[in-house]
Amino acid sequence: MRVRNKRRKLGLSIAALAFASLALCVTLSAQKIAVTPVEQRPYVLVVYADWCPSCQHLKPALAFINDKYRGRIRFVRYDITSDETVAASKEMVAKIGLAKFFEENHEQTSLVVILDPSRHEVFRAVNDYTPEHYEAALDQQLQNAASH
8 A cells, every 4th residue: 555655646746747847838938939029130121233333342341241240130132133133032022021112222233221120211321331330220220129
C-alpha cells in the first residue's frame, strides 16, 4: 500500500508539473502575441536605375545606410533600369502596398524618400550623397518608435 501511495503521489506530482509547464508555455505564448508590435520600422524608398550617373554616386551612401540600419528599417528599391526591372519592382511594391507612391514618383531617379512606420513622408532628397542627412531622419524615426 505504501508503494501504491508513493506511486500515486509521484504520478500526481508529475501530472502537476506537466500541467504547470503547459500553463507556463501558454502564458508565455499569450504574452508574446500580446506584445508583438505591428510593423514599426521606417521605410527608405529609392528610385534607382543602372544607367543613371546620379544613382551610381548615391550607391555608397545607400549601402552605408542599409548596413547601419539593417533590421531596423525597411529598404525598398524601385529599379527603373529596364522594362523587366520596372515590372519586377511594380510587382514588389504592390505586395507591400506602395504602388501608388511609386506610380507618382517613378520618373525621378536618385530619389530617396523616408516614410515613418505609418507611411507618412518625413524626408525627401534628390541627388543627396550625404549619409548624415539620411541618418538624422532615420535616427529621429527610430527614436520616435522607441518612445511609443
